[in-house]
Amino acid sequence: MKLIVLVTALCLGTSLAAQTLRVSPIDQAAQxxxxxxxxxxxxxxxxxxxxxxxxxxxxxxxxxxxxxxxxxxxxxxxxxxxxxxxxxxxxxxxxxxxxxxxxxxxxxxxxxxxxxxxxxxxxxxxWQADLPESVDAYEAYFVAGDRVNLRKAPNGDGKIIGSLSHELVTVSEYDEEATYLKIQVADGRSGYMHQDYLCSAxxxxxxxxxxxxxxxxxxxxxxxx
Structure with missing residues (x-):
C-alpha cells in the first residue's frame, strides 16, 4: 500500500508559491x-x-x-x-x-x-514522503503529532500562535541543546516548537x-x- 501524502498548494502574494505537505500518521503494521x-x-x-x-x-x-x-x-x-x-x-x-x-x-x-x-x-x-526539490533535506522536519502548538517565544509560556499536525516544516538553525526550535511553515509563518515533536527527514x-x-x-x- 502506498503512503498517503496530502499536498496542498498555497499561493503567497503573487509569485511565491509553497507546498504544505502532510503525511498520514496511520501505522500500517496492523495489516x-x-x-x-x-x-x-x-x-x-x-x-x-x-x-x-x-x-x-x-x-x-x-x-x-x-x-x-x-x-x-x-x-x-x-x-x-x-x-x-x-x-x-x-x-x-x-x-x-x-x-x-x-x-x-x-x-x-x-x-x-x-x-x-x-x-x-x-x-x-x-521517511517515505517525497520532499519538494526546493527544500534542503537537512533542514526538513515533520511535526510528529496532532495540533502541536506553535509559539511566539522559545518556551512553554510563549504565546500560542497556531498549531500544526504531521506537516513538513524547516529548521534553518538546529540546536541540539535547545528545548524549542525556530521553525518555518510553508505558508510563511514562523515560530517555536518543542523539539520532541519534530522528526528530522x-x-x-x-x-x-x-x-x-x-x-x-x-x-x-x-x-x-
Whole structure:
C-alpha cells in the first residue's frame, strides 16, 4: 500500500508559491499480525538491552551506516560500544553514548510505519514522503503529532500562535541543546516548537523485511541522507 501524502498548494502574494505537505500518521503494521508480533517482541528485547536477541532479530547484512561494512559485527559494536572504539576524549561519555543508541533504536521502531510492498516495512512513516526539490533535506522536519502548538517565544509560556499536525516544516538553525526550535511553515509563518515533536527527514529510520521463510527481520537502521 502506498503512503498517503496530502499536498496542498498555497499561493503567497503573487509569485511565491509553497507546498504544505502532510503525511498520514496511520501505522500500517496492523495489516500483518506477524509483523505486529515481531515488532512487539523486538521492542521488549531492546527495553531489556538483550544484545543477543536483538542481533538474532536482524539480517546478517543489516545496513547501519553509509560506507560501513554493515552486518552483525558492526551492529554489535554500536550496541555495546567497546572501549577500543572510543577515543580518550569521549571515554567518560561512553555510557551515555551507548544508551543514546539503544534509545534511538527503540524510539524509531515505535514510530508509525508504512509498507513498501508486502515484505518491507519502514519507520517512521515520514521517511517515505517525497520532499519538494526546493527544500534542503537537512533542514526538513515533520511535526510528529496532532495540533502541536506553535509559539511566539522559545518556551512553554510563549504565546500560542497556531498549531500544526504531521506537516513538513524547516529548521534553518538546529540546536541540539535547545528545548524549542525556530521553525518555518510553508505558508510563511514562523515560530517555536518543542523539539520532541519534530522528526528530522534525515534522522534515524528503520526497515523490517520478510524473508522467504516468512520471518520478519530488522534489516536497516540508519541516519543521514
Amino acid at each position: 500483518d499480525p506477524s509483523l505486529v508480533e515481531f515488532r512487539e517482541q523486538l521492542l521488549n528485547d531492546i527495553a531489556a538491552r538483550d544484545v543477543k536477541a536483538v542481533l538474532n532479530a536482524s539480517c546478517d547484512g543489516i545496513y547501519l551506516s553509509h560506507g560501513g561494512n554493515g552486518g552483525h559485527d558492526e551492529f554489535m559494536s554500536y550496541l555495546t560500544l567497546p572501549d577500543e572504539n572510543v577515543t580518550d576524549e569521549y571515554r567518560l561519555d561512553m555510557e551515555e553514548m551507548r544508551d543514546t543508541y539503544w534509545t534511538q533504536l527503540e524510539k524509531t521502531l515505535r514510530q508509525p510505519g508504512s509498507f513498501n510492498g508486502a515484505t518491507e516495512f519502514w519507520m517512521p512513516v515520514y 534525515v534522522g534515524y529510520r528503520a526497515a523490517f523485511t520478510k524473508s522467504d521463510s516468512e520471518e520478519w527481520q530488522l534489516c536497516i537502521f540508519i541516519a543521514g541522507d
